[in-house]
């Protein structure tokens with residue numbers, strides 16, 4: 014049994030209005046406001062991003078999808094065997110997440126509030142984003158990817174592969190070995206998860222970035238212009254990655270972590286071979 018993809022992402026923020034501007038006005042998602050939370054739709058799912066009104070900036074849930082009920086039960090058992098407390102999501106929370114069933118646990122290596130689930134609710138009508146964004150690359154490749162700074166790099170690699178069933182895609186070691194990232198896949202997306210030991214004064218357990226994938230370079234370029242025009246801080250300028258070949262830029266979200274918006278990412282196939290790269294980018298991705 015293995016995770017089948019990154020399903021959803023929920024966060025707490027005191028900056029809901031700025032998040033709305035980013036997700037709706039810049040990235041063309043459809044918003045549905047409820048009591049204390051706004052749901053953002055970007056494909057056929059009811060929503061994949063949920064922004065909760067709060068007084069702090071924090072990740073509320075990284076949601077990993079399982080294929081069906083038995084895979085979900087097996088995954089919950091596998092995580093319990095690792096020694097982690099796993100609790101079923103209440104019916105009310107499943108209704109809020111728009112999933113059939115799920116469980117909550119604190120990821121023992123990244124310390125992220127994490128959920129596993131199956132059976133997302135699909136909307137009847139097809140979805141088209143607004144603001145000139147042509148669409149999001151999701152489907153069997155999932156929502157995108159998340160990247161964590163983790164204290165125990167070896168344990169991270171062990172937990173995500175042996176317990177959660179991810180497979181290693183590749184590794185990048187750069188800046189004379191000061192920086193080191195390992196990338197994991199669970200579907201054709203090159204990576205749904207990556208981990209890095211912290212460097213500089215970054216505390217371990219920090220959420221580094223969420224990646225979303227548009228369907229064309231125009232989506233990325235249009236969003237980039239809009240980010241620059243609105244004065245949204247850029248974390249890394251336009252560039253192209255060595256390993257997944259994604260053409261992207263990174264912005265600083267209102268919560269302080271990164272959001273990578275990219276396109277043209279490579280996909281892993283049957284004969285994938287793990288590699289090590291000596292730099293994360295072929296070109297670009299410079300600090301502004």
Ligand SMILES: [Fe+2]
Nearest residue numbers: 158160224273
């Ligand atoms: Fe990324």
